[in-house]
Each structure stands twice: as structure tokens, then as C-alpha cells.
Amino acid sequence: MRIPFTKMQGAGNDFVVLDETRGRLGLTKAHYRFLGDRHFGVGADQILTVRPSPGPGIDFEYVIHNADGAEVEQCGNGARCFARFVHDRGLTNKDVIRVQTQKGVIEPRLTADGRVTVNMGAPVFDLDQIPFDASGLAFQPQGHWGNWPLAPENTGQHATFLLAPVSMGNPHAVLLVDDVDSHPVRVQGPQVQASPRFPQGVNVGFLQVVDRRHVRLRVYERGVGETLACGSGACAAVVAGIRLGLLDADTPVQVQTRGGLLSIAWAGDTAPVLMTGPATTVFQAEIEIPDNL
Known part of the structure; x- marks a missing residue:
């Protein structure tokens, strides 16, 4: 299977970005691991997937996989690259976009100086929601x-x-x-x-x-x-x-x-916590993913 991708980085945190706005690629955990592998694949800390709006008031869905292939809830540097990607690829002309993640909606905003600000939402301190088991520990x-x-x-x-x-x-x-x-x-x-x-x-x-x-x-x-x-x-x-x-x-x-x-x-x-930083496209290319992963 041959797929197009974009390599991006935000403050050195690097990503493979995939466009699934026109249809799912059908990738498995092994495929994500291959893409993240720095010796045999492209190489990345995370693989970011852009998907179409899942509902009213939302512009895109944002899916994140770590280099080990596991899906995770959030990636802040990735959110900035996500916003830069959809804007530069003409998928939206908005400077502020609403993006659905696994744990809620975030709002990246492209700024005049070329950086991106992301509303990351309010932090959570409830131990059960983090989650963190503090039983028997002395605060x-x-x-x-x-x-x-x-x-x-x-x-x-x-x-x-x-x-x-x-x-x-x-x-x-x-x-x-x-x-x-x-x-x-x-x-x-x-x-x-x-x-x-x-x-x-x-x-x-x-x-x-x-x-x-x-x-x-x-x-x-x-x-x-x-x-x-x-x-x-x-x-x-x-x-x-x-x-x-x-x-x-x-x-x-x-x-x-x-x-x-x-x-x-x-x-x-x-x-909410507001994060501002760079988001840079490194290159665009295609890669052949082996069938026997």
C-alpha cells in the first residue's frame, strides 16, 4: 500500500501527518509503528491523522498515534502542526478552527507572526480522572x-x-x-x-x-x-x-x-491553558507500507 504523507515538526517534536478527509486509509497499529520507525519508516514521535468533522460546530477530527502504534488522547505540539497542515493544504481558510480530540475539543489559532496558539482546555487535577492512584501515599x-x-x-x-x-x-x-x-x-x-x-x-x-x-x-x-x-x-x-x-x-x-x-x-x-509555538512543514512525500506487517 502506497500512501502520501507530510513530515512536520513543532519545536523539534516531529510528526507524520496523514490526510483522511476523503476516506480512511485503514491503517493498523503495525502500520503506525512502521511509519514512526526512524530506521525503516519515515520516523516520528507521533503520527497525526486529519479526519472530517464528526458533528456540528466542529471543523475536523484529530487522531494521534504514538511511535509505538498506540492511540493517545492529546498532543499539543501536534495540534499546532495539525492547524498549520489543514490551513496550508487548503482544507480550511479559517484562522481559528475547532478540532475534536479523543478527550474533547481544542481550538488552534494561527497568529500573524506565523506561530500557532492552541487553547488546550482547562487542566484536570482530580486524581481519578488523570488517572492516578494515590492510595496509601502521604500528600x-x-x-x-x-x-x-x-x-x-x-x-x-x-x-x-x-x-x-x-x-x-x-x-x-x-x-x-x-x-x-x-x-x-x-x-x-x-x-x-x-x-x-x-x-x-x-x-x-x-x-x-x-x-x-x-x-x-x-x-x-x-x-x-x-x-x-x-x-x-x-x-x-x-x-x-x-x-x-x-x-x-x-x-x-x-x-x-x-x-x-x-x-x-x-x-x-x-x-484554559493557552500554548503558543512554531509549526513547520519539513517535506511531503509518499511511502510504500509493506503488506506483511
Whole structure:
């Protein structure tokens, strides 16, 4: 089967974008894994699929698969690329579009400077909805919120991680660190993800607070590993930093990822999180997907 695709990136978080507005391609989990494979396929952190409106008041449906082939709820950097794709391909002439995701509706908006702002909706702190099982754990208050101590699973370590769980349409655990460059992200990320307390898995963010308006961030993503940037992870990190009393809510917070800079604004409480950043087309091509996957 030969299919067309577009390769895109947002702050280094890279994607394969597929257009299914004229019909389904009928891809399987194995097909998505092949497309995401950096040695045998195209190579991507996630595969994004554009589908037609599922109902009134919605412009498109947005489907996300991780590089391991699993479908996931949300991808913030992908949402910006999604908006750039449908606009540049002439699928819409709107600067603000309403997009249905697995967990709700988001509203990407193309800005005059070429970046894209995405209304990511309000963060979710209810542990059952994240979901996160905190039974038997001793909550440690900080600021207007706090952290949960989590012992690493099957590592022989006695130390615990202090993490702030939050959902941005997908589950995140935010850990405060002194220096993201030297922190063992690729060791601790899988350790946190191995915890059965996150029954749907979790994206693990390692947050370094530079000052009250600037942070540095690395994210170990569910089903992918560490990526150069994670949009929903940047949102979760800023929300956590504000709730923990470390960041200001009256101005956008600049999030420096390894792939680029994202701007995150959140007024607190039930206000939506607004994420602004780049979205760039790398190339368009076709690929032959083997029949025997």
C-alpha cells in the first residue's frame, strides 16, 4: 500500500501527518509503528491523522498515534502542526478552527507572526480522572497544591520521587529538578512510567524553574521516550509550577525545551491553558507500507 504523507515538526517534536478527509486509509497499529520507525519508516514521535468533522460546530477530527502504534488522547505540539497542515493544504481558510480530540475539543489559532496558539482546555487535577492512584501515599503540601511521593518500582532504590500529577487531556507527572541537563531523565522517566499507580501510563516532565517567568523542561513521553519537546507536557509543567507557587499566573511563562521555545499562559483555577509555538512543514512525500506487517 502506497500512501502520501507530510513530515512536520513543532519545536523539534516531529510528526507524520496523514490526510483522511476523503476516506480512511485503514491503517493498523503495525502500520503506525512502521511509519514512526526512524530506521525503516519515515520516523516520528507521533503520527497525526486529519479526519472530517464528526458533528456540528466542529471543523475536523484529530487522531494521534504514538511511535509505538498506540492511540493517545492529546498532543499539543501536534495540534499546532495539525492547524498549520489543514490551513496550508487548503482544507480550511479559517484562522481559528475547532478540532475534536479523543478527550474533547481544542481550538488552534494561527497568529500573524506565523506561530500557532492552541487553547488546550482547562487542566484536570482530580486524581481519578488523570488517572492516578494515590492510595496509601502521604500528600506533601506546597504552595496552593503539593506533591505525592512515589517509590520507583523494582529498582532496589529506597528514594522516592516527588511528583505533581495533572491531566491536559492526557496524563502527566511533573517532577521538580535542579538542572535538566544533568538530571537522569532517561533513567527516571521509565521508572515513573513503570508505576501501576498510573493505569493508563504517564508522560513524565522534569521541570527546572529558572525564575518566575522562565523554565526549562525535558519530557519522557508515554510510548515514545524522551522527545525534543512536548506541548501538553509544557502546559502541565507550567500549571504545576503555578499551583506549587513557583511561577506567576499573570503573564505567559516561557518554556525552553531541547527543541525550541514554547509560551504557556494560564490564569489559574478553571481557566484554559493557552500554548503558543512554531509549526513547520519539513517535506511531503509518499511511502510504500509493506503488506506483511
